[in-house]
Amino acid sequence: AQKITQTQPGMFVQEKEAVTLDCTYDTSDPSYGLFWYKQPSSGEMIFLIYQGSYDQQNATEGRYSLNFQKARKSANLVISASQLGDSAMYFCAMREGNQGGKLIFGQGTELSVKP
Amino acid sequence: DAGVIQSPRHEVTEMGQEVTLRCKPISGHDYLFWYRQTMMRGLELLIYFNNNVPIDDSGMPEDRFSAKMPNASFSTLKIQPSEPRDSAVYFCASSKQGLTEAFFGQGTRLTVV
Numbered sequence: 001a002q003k004i005t006q007t008q009p010g011m012f013v014q015e016k017e018a019v020t021l022d023c024t025y026d027t028s029d030p031s032y033g034l035f036w037y038k039q040p041s042s043g044e045m046i047f048l049i050y051q052g053s054y055d056q057q058n059a060t061e062g063r064y065s066l067n068f069q070k071a072r073k074s075a076n077l078v079i080s081a082s083q084l085g086d087s088a089m090y091f092c093a094m095r096e097g098n099q100g101g102k103l104i105f106g107q108g109t110e111l112s113v114k115p
Numbered sequence: 116d117a118g119v120i121q122s123p124r125h126e127v128t129e130m131g132q133e134v135t136l137r138c139k140p141i142s143g144h145d146y147l148f149w150y151r152q153t154m155m156r157g158l159e160l161l162i163y164f165n166n167n168v169p170i171d172d173s174g175m176p177e178d179r180f181s182a183k184m185p186n187a188s189f190s191t192l193k194i195q196p197s198e199p200r201d202s203a204v205y206f207c208a209s210s211k212q213g214l215t216e217a218f219f220g221q222g223t224r225l226t227v228v
Contacts (some may be wrong), residue, residue, distance in 0.1 A: 031214070032214065033214030033215070034219075035216055037207070037219075042205065043221070043222055044219065044221055044222070045206065045208070045219035045222075047216045047217075047218065050214075050216055052214055052216075072214065091158060095214050097213075097214055099167060100168070101146050101170070101210075101212075101213075102160070102163065102171055103146075103148060103163070103208075103210070104160055104215055105157065105158040105160075106157075107151075107157045108157060108158070
């Protein structure tokens with residue numbers, strides 16, 4: 001069964017520093033997608049970045065990059081040059097290709113950016 | 116595109132009453148998901164549909180919960196009878212076919228008193 005684990009309930013980072021949010025996953029499906037979402041205090045869920053299991057390169061989107069280590073089954077999110085507006089909950093999610101498209105989420109990590 | 120639209124945004128109801136949450140997915144999307152978010156349990160997948168057909172409802176907590184998708188542009192999540200422990204934020208999300216991201220609605224904050 002697919003499973004997503006985020007072991008950091010809360011993280012602090014100094015403004016302008018980089019931060020890494022951890023995510024590990026478990027699946028037996030060779031085809032899957034990994035996603036990161038941001039949920040600010042206002043509550044909406046914002047899609048940030050996607051990594052496919054067959055992608056050779058790590059995904060990047062602006063200040064966000066995904067450190068994909070397939071053998072370790074990890075998909076950590078790296079935020080460079082943190083800004084105060086990055087303070088939010090961050091969720092890792094996974095979707096399996098051969099299981100009808102089910103999308104499940106990890107428990108989330110609350111990131112606080114300090115000025 | 117207007118995005119995923121959920122209604123109502125807020126709902127306060129008394130225990131025992133029926134509650135219906137509504138969702139309009141993004142046009143052209145094939146998948147629709149219903150999630151419940153609480154502090155204790157995080158973001159739980161309740162049920163999801165592919166081309167209006169329920170694929171997996173194993174996350175539906177009890178028989179009090181039911182979901183329908185009568186057509187490609189509308190879905191409902193119904194709780195009957197509602198209980199205080201059902202208080203949560205309920206999200207609807209939709210996506211295209213394949214390993215693509217899901218887009219979320221603004222959520223419905225349900226309070227059962």
